[in-house]
Amino acid sequence: MLEIKNLHVKIAEEDKPILKGIDLVVPKGEVHAIMGPNGSGKSTLAYVLAGRDDYEVTDGDILWNGESILEMAPDERAASGVFLAFQYPMEIPGVAGLTFLRTAANAVRRKRGKEELTTPEFMKLVKQKAGELNIDVDMLKRPVNVGFSGGEKKRSEILQMALLEPTLCVLDETDSGLDIDALKVVSDGVNALRSPERAMVVITHYQRLLNHIVPDKVHVLAHGRIQRSGGKELALELEKSGYAEFGEKDA
Amino acid sequence: MTVAVMKTKAEQSFAEGFSEVQEKLPGSTAVRAIREEAAQRFAELGLPHRRIEEWKYTDLRNQVKDALPPRSGEKVAMTIADVIVALGPLAHVDAHRVVFVNGSHRPELSSPGGLAGVNIQSLASALETAEGGNAAIAGIASQHSDAVMALNTAYMSDGAVVQVEAGAALDKPLMLVHIRAGKAPCFAAVRNVIEVGAKASARIVEAFVSLPGAAGDGQINTVTQVNVGEEAVVTHVKVAADAGEGVTHLSNWMSRIAKSAEYRGFQLTQGVNLARNQIRIDFDGEDAKLDLSGVFLGRGSDHIDTTLVVDHAVPSCESRELFKGVLDGNARGIFQGKIIVQQAAQKTDGKQMSQALLLSENAEFDSKPELEIFADDVVCGHGATCAELDKDLMFYCQSRGIPAEIAKVLLIESFIGEAVDQIDDEAIGEAVMAFARGWLS
Numbered sequence: 078m079l080e081i082k083n084l085h086v087k088i089a090e091e092d093k094p095i096l097k098g099i100d101l102v103v104p105k106g107e108v109h110a111i112m113g114p115n116g117s118g119k120s121t122l123a124y125v126l127a128g129r130d131d132y133e134v135t136d137g138d139i140l141w142n143g144e145s146i147l148e149m150a151p152d153e154r155a156a157s158g159v160f161l162a163f164q165y166p167m168e169i170p171g172v173a174g175l176t177f178l179r180t181a182a183n184a185v186r187r188k189r190g191k192e193e194l195t196t197p198e199f200m201k202l203v204k205q206k207a208g209e210l211n212i213d214v215d216m217l218k219r220p221v222n223v224g225f226s227g228g229e230k231k232r233s234e235i236l237q238m239a240l241l242e243p244t245l246c247v248l249d250e251t252d253s254g255l256d257i258d259a260l261k262v263v264s265d266g267v268n269a270l271r272s273p274e275r276a277m278v279v280i281t282h283y284q285r286l287l288n289h290i291v292p293d294k295v296h297v298l299a300h301g302r303i304q305r306s307g308g309k310e311l312a313l314e315l316e317k318s319g320y321a322e323f324g325e326k327d328a
Numbered sequence: 329m330t331v332a333v334m335k336t337k338a339e340q341s342f343a344e345g346f347s348e349v350q351e352k353l354p355g356s357t358a359v360r361a362i363r364e365e366a367a368q369r370f371a372e373l374g375l376p377h378r379r380i381e382e383w384k385y386t387d388l389r390n391q392v393k394d395a396l397p398p399r400s401g402e403k404v405a406m407t408i409a410d411v412i413v414a415l416g417p418l419a420h421v422d423a424h425r426v427v428f429v430n431g432s433h434r435p436e437l438s439s440p441g442g443l444a445g446v447n448i449q450s451l452a453s454a455l456e457t458a459e460g461g462n463a464a465i466a467g468i469a470s471q472h473s474d475a476v477m478a479l480n481t482a483y484m485s486d487g488a489v490v491q492v493e494a495g496a497a498l499d500k501p502l503m504l505v506h507i508r509a510g511k512a513p514c515f516a517a518v519r520n521v522i523e524v525g526a527k528a529s530a531r532i533v534e535a536f537v538s539l540p541g542a543a544g545d546g547q548i549n550t551v552t553q554v555n556v557g558e559e560a561v562v563t564h565v566k567v568a569a570d571a572g573e574g575v576t577h578l579s580n581w582m583s584r585i586a587k588s589a590e591y592r593g594f595q596l597t598q599g600v601n602l603a604r605n606q607i608r609i610d611f612d613g614e615d616a617k618l619d620l621s622g623v624f625l626g627r628g629s630d631h632i633d634t635t636l637v638v639d640h641a642v643p644s645c646e647s648r649e650l651f652k653g654v655l656d657g658n659a660r661g662i663f664q665g666k667i668i669v670q671q672a673a674q675k676t677d678g679k680q681m682s683q684a685l686l687l688s689e690n691a692e693f694d695s696k697p698e699l700e701i702f703a704d705d706v707v708c709g710h711g712a713t714c715a716e717l718d719k720d721l722m723f724y725c726q727s728r729g730i731p732a733e734i735a736k737v738l739l740i741e742s743f744i745g746e747a748v749d750q751i752d753d754e755a756i757g758e759a760v761m762a763f764a765r766g767w768l769s
Contacts, residue, residue: 127727131719155729167724171742177728180738185729220742237728 079103079245079276083137086118086125095121097301098137105244106273110287110312111280113298114320119280120164122298123249126278127161128154141245155181156188160243164250166222166230174217174233178203182240206239210266227254228263235266246270246277252286264289284316299323336375341395343371345515346482349398353485354452359461366473366481373475385662385694386604386633388476392576396547399514400431400485406509406539411437414507414539417762418567421755423503423533430509431485431516445496445528451487451519476578476604480551483517487550490532494525494557501531501563501756506550508538508570513545519552522564526557526586531753536568536577545574554583556591558613563592565756569763570599577603585645587613594751595622596760597632598767607636611645611673618647621750623760625767626659626691633662634682640673640703647677652747653684654740654768655691666698667708674703680710685717685743737768 079102086096095118103109113119125132126139128151138145146154169177182202183193194202207214210232222230231251238246248267252260267290271277279290287295287309295311297304297320304323305311335343346367353363376382377389411427412419426448427437433450442448455461465481473481488504504520524530536548548568556562568577577600585591597603609618624632638647653661663682684693695712717739725735744764751757 127723129723129727150732151723151726152729152731152735155727161727163724167721169721169724169739169742171745172738177725177738180734181725181728181730184731184734188729241729 080140085136089133103276105276107293108277110292110295117299118301158244162234162248168223169221174221177221228259248279284312287312338392355455359455363482366478370478396513396515404510414537417759423501425503427505429507433486445493447491449489454489480517480549484519487519490522492524492528492530496528498530503533505535508542508546513543515547517549522554524560527559529561531563534566538570544572547576549578551580556585556589558586559588561590566595568597579605581607584610585616588615590617592619598625603632605634609638614644616645621650621747623744624653627656630659635664637666640669640676644675649680651682652744656687658690660692662694664696669701671702674705676706678708683713
């Protein structure tokens with residue numbers, strides 16, 4: 078279970094607060110959507126969950142499975158099951174995709190006390206997971222995400238997620254830059270990972286992603302706080318009314 | 329008015345050392361005279377210092393404290409197994425090896441027999457004949473003789489004189505292995521002279537390595553002359569990867585590229601406390617191609633200088649330079665790249681890039697690109713960057729469970745990989761990467 082308690086966050090180098098007291102509980106087995114206008118702090122929340130050090134937590138706590146993760150480095154969080162699918166996946170020139178995936182998968186396995194995957198085991202796993210996401214394994218021989226289209230990058234994120242077997246998945250604007258077909262593939266990939274053991278936080282500006290990844294709960298984040306929570310119908314309501322009621326123009 | 333400049337301890341020792349060893353150095357009477365002349369020239373010039381523009385960043389007068397004695401006459405007991413240990417990752421490259429220890433040829437440690445299409449002679453024996461002496465001394469090296477070159481001419485004890493026959497295609501790389509060994513610190517001056525005939529193809533590797541247990545201090549002064557014949561294709565790789573704490577590596581590459589030839593050069597420098605890699609390239613015929621790249625890795629107080637001059641004297645040639653440095657601790661990297669495009673050299677296509685990754689606040693990179701263009705129909709460009717490890721990429725890797733230390737190595741490898749990829753021989757490229765990886769971990 079993910080528990081966010083009274084979370085206050087600012088940018089490390091500045092004084093301006095971004096998150097001003099977030100309270101949120103996401104039990105295992107549930108998918109919660111976080112919606113909100115641009116600049117409301119959605120991506121900040123995603124980064125803080127993953128442990129990016131550009132942000133400073135000034136108050137409150139984040140508990141994952143009952144333990145605070147605030148003091149944990151990003152790689153330790155990943156080992157404990159946290160995964161962030163980036164809104165803008167990074168390109169790493171010079172590092173082959175397969176090398177990257179294998180280094181990551183085995184680093185996480187080591188920390189979880191599991192045996193490292195041998196090359197044949199790893200290749201078998203990659204081929205299977207990549208196949209499910211319509212990713213050509215040849216593409217993974219190229220440097221990580223270099224020259225990939227927006228859709229390919231997002232699929233590559235979900236492939237990483239599938240290989241690292243996280244228990245808390247945070248998806249930051251996974252629908253941005255995707256056409257309808259790619260959206261379907263990515264959503265199917267995410268849905269395949271839904272399980273009673275996994276909690277998911279899906280951050281999105283638009284409702285359309287939630288037609289494919291149907292959430293258990295929807296929260297509206299604006300001005301650094303959760304303003305409203307409800308069922309999946311809240312997303313449809315927002316699609317009609319926009320975020321105006323929260324004092325922001327729909328962007 | 330003449331001003332008497334005080335000689336430094338090192339300058340005095342190099343001068344006095346020469347009179348002590350000159351009788352033991354190889355060479356005909358003519359060679360001896362040239363050596364004496366060079367020693368005299370060195371005595372006049374002294375070690376280069378920061379007031380000389382090209383040496384602004386590397387003040388040898390200040391940085392070379394003393395001269396170590398040459399020990400080319402003393403034989404350190406070694407086996408082929410030792411050579412393999414000293415070569416490290418390069419031992420995995422299937423090559424024809426010619427081995428030198430502390431500046432002396434060691435046939436018993438070298439590959440037996442010959443390599444088809446090549447005539448290889450030791451410089452020491454070549455210098456005994458008028459013809460060989462001419463090849464080694466009267467070649468291009470004498471035309472650009474600075475104090476470091478003069479020191480080499482005076483002291484050079486051995487090296488390889490290589491002639492690749494016209495039209496020959498070498499089936500494996502030729503590896504010239506220079507090993508520093510023995511507990512006594514020493515100075516070694518070596519010279520390799522390589523002539524590649526027309527339409528021939530060759531891969532040549534120069535390795536400057538040390539045997540575990542070798543003295544921590546050492547001084548190497550090396551000159552390599554390469555003549556690339558018309559339509560020849562040459563890959564030339566130098567790996568200077570020492571394990572000592574106080575090793576000085578002074579290197580000069582002098583390469584001449586004939587018409588329609590292709591010359592691909594690469595230099596790796598690591599584990600060297602003070603390095604000056606000078607590269608001089610002369611285009612001698614039209615439609616020739618140069619691809620020069622390198623990686624330098626420094627930490628502690630390492631000082632690694634790459635200074636190159638590419639002279640486009642003829643039209644329609646292409647030159648590419650890509651040098652990448654990783655600097656940690658108080659290390660300092662220097663890149664000076666001068667591209668001359670003479671008036672006749674129309675249709676020249678030249679591009680240069682130097683990049684450094686600074687891993688600490690005290691590391692420093694100085695880059696000085698210089699384009700001297702006298703022709704009007706050319707495409708030339710240069711660039712230089714200096715940056716820290718990309719924080720966003722570090723976070724991305726870490727968020728995938730990769731610990732910071734491993735992520736760092738992965739990103740550094742990817743940074744230098746672009747330069748290492750310029751080596752068009754997979755086995756050599758892998759060995760170079762393995763050296764770098766060893767340095768990183």
